[in-house]
Amino acid sequence: MKILVTGGAGYIGSHFVKYLLKNNYEPVVLDNLSRGHRKAVPDGVAFEEIDLHDSDGLSDAIKIHSPSAVVHFAAFAYVGESVEHPDLYYHNNVAGSMNLIRLCAKNGIKNFIFSSTCSIYGNPARTPISEEEPANPINPYANTKLIIEMMLKDFENAFGMKYVALRYFNAAGADPAGEIGESHYPEPHLIPIVLDAAAGKRDKVSVYGDDYDTPDGTCIRDYIHVNDLADAHLKAISYLNSGNESTVINLGTGHGNSVREIIERAESVTGKNIPFEIVKRRAGDPAVLVADNRKAKNLLNWSPAFSTGDIIKSAWNWHTNPKF
Numbered sequence: 001m002k003i004l005v006t007g008g009a010g011y012i013g014s015h016f017v018k019y020l021l022k023n024n025y026e027p028v029v030l031d032n033l034s035r036g037h038r039k040a041v042p043d044g045v046a047f048e049e050i051d052l053h054d055s056d057g058l059s060d061a062i063k064i065h066s067p068s069a070v071v072h073f074a075a076f077a078y079v080g081e082s083v084e085h086p087d088l089y090y091h092n093n094v095a096g097s098m099n100l101i102r103l104c105a106k107n108g109i110k111n112f113i114f115s116s117t118c119s120i121y122g123n124p125a126r127t128p129i130s131e132e133e134p135a136n137p138i139n140p141y142a143n144t145k146l147i148i149e150m151m152l153k154d155f156e157n158a159f160g161m162k163y164v165a166l167r168y169f170n171a172a173g174a175d176p177a178g179e180i181g182e183s184h185y186p187e188p189h190l191i192p193i194v195l196d197a198a199a200g201k202r203d204k205v206s207v208y209g210d211d212y213d214t215p216d217g218t219c220i221r222d223y224i225h226v227n228d229l230a231d232a233h234l235k236a237i238s239y240l241n242s243g244n245e246s247t248v249i250n251l252g253t254g255h256g257n258s259v260r261e262i263i264e265r266a267e268s269v270t271g272k273n274i275p276f277e278i279v280k281r282r283a284g285d286p287a288v289l290v291a292d293n294r295k296a297k298n299l300l301n302w303s304p305a306f307s308t309g310d311i312i313k314s315a316w317n318w319h320t321n322p323k324f
Helices: 011-022 055-065 079-084 086-106 140-159 190-198 226-241 259-270 294-300 308-320
Strands: 002-006 026-030 046-048 069-072 111-117 162-168 170-172 205-208 223-225 247-251 276-279
Touching: 002 011, 002 055, 011 026, 011 226, 026 055, 046 055, 055 086, 069 086, 069 226, 079 086, 079 140, 086 140, 111 140, 111 226, 140 162, 162 226, 170 226, 190 205, 190 259, 190 308, 205 259, 223 226, 223 308, 226 247, 226 294, 247 294, 259 308
Parallel strands: 002 026, 002 069, 026 046, 069 111, 111 162, 162 247, 170 223, 205 276
Antiparallel strands: none
């Protein structure tokens, strides 16, 4: 089965491409390489360097490859950047996705998997967070993801294209074989920042607040390994292939780790002392974000396989020997 993967040269997309190959699927990668890495795409995989705004190129790629499904990762994903440059995010994420979805519908693509985010929930009233929690995005990045989910629902009503929107919690970790991993600039995510400090690439880790209503005062997040995300995407394709209804699904472990706990676990994995300093809170940071993942388990028959220790070990293996 041929699967078109947008953003397949990016962090999560490249891991999904490798997972498709492992499971005897045929991926076709579409990426404009504005933030992805060509080296992250395995040799022999069909690659199209196309921007989602390029209607002619995108339409040609869909017609030439005739994929059975589209898995859409391509997006800008920095919350702070989205606040400073909302125009960039609405143009890239919303307008680009609209063009992709429009052309998929026009060319008869029936199954669409969308890389969404738990940021859609904003500051939730309850935790663990279920899919029944109202959407209340508090930044432009999350707004763009919610708009795309709404767009998919409207296109289903008009054209019959089924979709699954997968709302990730904190994607982390790297390919256990060390061939691909997380490589952002600037790096916005806690675990690679902590490992950079362990490797001496930065002086210390900034911990944004230690006075939250949590056991150690620091924020708690649900860290999910990128290969567990890949597995969920593949199961979502099977779910739609079986004729099931469109839906939104949370992807997380159902367990949280505080910032201090991540630092301590990283010290244990790396054998390094990791200096940190407490700085003032960031606006809009909820104390606890942990997934209720029962829907993923029930509908997709999916369960995360990687522990927090596994996540940090795989990330450290990549950080000590990055390929790009």
